[in-house]
Amino acid sequence: MFWSHSSRAVRQQWRVYRGLGRRAAGPSLPLPLSPSMARAFHAARPLLAVKPVLLADIGEGIVECEIIQWFVEPGARVEEFSPLCEVQSDKASVEITSRFAGVVQKLHYDAGEMAKVGKPFVDIDIQGDAKEEDLGALVAPETPPQQQESKSKTTTQAPVRPPAEETAAAQVAILTEHETQSAPPKVKGKHASLATPAVRHLSKELNVDISEIDGTGRDGRVLKEDIHKFVGGRDAPATQAPSAAPSATGALTPSEALAAGPQQETPVALTRTQEMMFKAMTRSLTIPHFLYADEVDFTSLVELRGRLNRVLSKAGLSDGQVSKLSYLPFIIKAVSMSLYKYPVLNARVDVDSASAANNNNNNNTNKPTLVLRSQHNIGVAMDTPSGLLVPVIKNVGSLNILGIAAELARLQALAVAGRLAPQDMAGGTITVSNIGNIGGTYLSPVVVEREVAILGIGRMRTVPAFSTVPGEEDRVVRRQVTNFSWCADHRVVDGATLARAAEVVRSIVEEPDVMVMHLR
């Protein structure tokens, strides 16, 4: 193909080249070739340094085409005519080969990206000679008039070439000595907006625009830590609260700890929540605890919940109603139902009411009394970014499951946002702590002061068990089980009472249809 250039085309090229050489190279570079050499095809000049090779026109006004695959990678040696890549435009798949011998330095596009015609697509460290016609019509982007001139040169060259479609071989790789390669703009990773549902949920809760955050995950994905860091930076003066990650504030990260020398002590003030927890737990120390734990079969509840959630998903949502039930509302309702039978668990111990009046008697008898309470205000322990909080669902006895679920959702949202009101936290009569959300089977929860009992819920597990169907007692079936760990104040609650109350809760949870019998 090269041989088919007419001498007029070569002369045109030569004129442009010479003009450029004069302008760009300046007086230091003497004109290397005399005009008499214009007709020689191998007017070779040794070219050093890395040259960006432009993707030349593949015909029919196509301005960009997709790179299907690369045949080389940076560092690969190429010869003249080595295949570089395959591109696709409309119906044609085109193999593009190298015009030069040398070493590939950089690929400007990944496979699958659209490559622009006329822009660099690969950088080659040219180590052979370049033929003069390969220099072609040069484009010098610094001087626009020069660009115009060279552009017109390329168009006049077109009719010289046969009107057939230009294939890869007929491409003229245009060298640019001075073209500044614009660095590709810093593009947010392809998956920057692809954050997992958990991360997006968190971003909504913390009121953060996910697109503002620079992701540190793979391909620029935004992770939970990124959101927390972002929020931490935004709310820096407001709180010293640690992020959701369990690392304590000021603690050394594991890698730092490994590198550290002698034991270092860093005093850190307690957060407000931690202070409250400290005071409350110290007071709770006066309560003698005992633990009663049991395994509850959740299989029926799992089925019921599934059925009810399907019903909920089909029904329209009324204001404030949750769209999906978790297990906690059922458990809370079951606890409330057992409290009707065993109201001592809903009471509180009052030790000092009469003592103030009796003190001058020097009696020193702090006569304890049990104060029964009519309403079941069930506190639900929640792990929030600011620490352990226990908001209270008021008057569970008068709420149905949906109401409990709605209230639970409301309190959860407020807790995570850090906007719980004091009345949301006060007045609890018994507490439920669902640690199973995070993990654990058995636990020994601490009874909250002004209460006498607390229920801790472990993680649900699938276990094999023997069937209870009569006649099939040897058959092994799957069961979902969860461990309930009760703790109570042994000063006023005895083991038998707690065990019976726990059994009531268990029977309701294991056979939730019992609740139907108690509907009003």
Next chain:
Amino acid sequence: MALPSCLKAFTRRISNSSPKPHLTCPSPTEIRRYTQHLSRPLQIYRSASTDPYLNLSIEHHLLQRSHPDSTILFLYANRPSVVIGRNQNPWLEVNLGALRQGLPPTQDERGEETARKNTPIALVRRRSGGGTVFHDAGNTNYSVICPPPAFDRDKHAEMVVRALGRLGVAGVRVNERHDIVMDVDTNKTFKVSGSAYKLTRARSLHHGTCLLRSENLGRVSGLLRSPAEAFIKARGVESVRSPIRNVGVDGEAFVDAVVGEFRNMYGDGAGREVVVGEEEALASEEVVKGLRELTSPDWIFGQTPQFTFSTHPTEDDPRERPEIAHALPYDFHAQFTVRHGEIQSAAIAGLEYHDFVDAASQDEILSNALVKQRVHYIKDWSTTLTRASPVPVDVDDAGEFLNHMFGIRPPADKGGAVAELMTGMISDTVVGEFLNGNIDL
């Protein structure tokens, strides 16, 4: 000279494999290597094989090994196949479930067992660009290889139009997309041939289909409409759909007419047509190398450019999605990015976990476990999702939906992953048996 026994078995096999090709089998004297002709300035070949992978490999071999100044005409017909372009997405372009079913048995073969089973449809990715087409015995393909300076997208399409004119077909012309169309009545135009190209440094290839007497026109749109179309956003070329129609001439007549026009254009220097037989093609190492590439799942599925599948509108793909809620768990969302058939990232949400857990973080764990899995090797999404989740999870509905989207039928039937389906179908053919080493040449 009597045919050696292995060749006897071969020619018997060729004539038994359905459909009966209308291109002739080589006679014993012609079974020399067709490759001896590769340096002639003009060459005309026909293939005796109906295997699409083999025919494309022969074509590729001709492209790469023929003399740079030569011009070649190659004609072939394939058994039922769906052929996608170099850069296309089989999950988007093809209804893999319908492809798996094959074509219903033909009526004309009386009493033969082969007619009672469904005819399998091959899935082929060709090396040239363009869109997806359906081939069968009623469709003949023409291919012209020439030097780049002489190349023009319309030139040889015009040649075929002249050939059709010779056969008395009226109203055919080349349109602006370089396809051959037939104008029927006042304003109805049907496509009868599509073109695709492959351009290398030294050679240019233009090949095209031509619908002559296909019996399966009614099935084509069903095969080429994927259920996942509304959910997949892909890079790469999308097929352009057109109404199609048979030209209505006989295969042999068409081949003769095209050869005649070719000789008119280029002179008679081509000499006789050379018929390329299956065994002589398979004797060439290069052809076999290309064949192995074309039949590998990594080529057919793994060359798919990046695409995203999402059940709900996203920023990159805000199209309305068809209603899926009735089939799926409430709140089920799925989004994958797949590149070269391998999942690069996944985001699944809304599955029901049988455990007292934080659903969102379990979703994240499950999604992360899906990364690096290759979609064409997934046998059953239910199993894959179950394995990806550390806690028990309800996946039957979601798994069924995803299987339907990706053309998988779990092993209840024969089936399994699409890659295995392909490999299985190919192994059932003569070419497949050769590649597996079960036949000696």
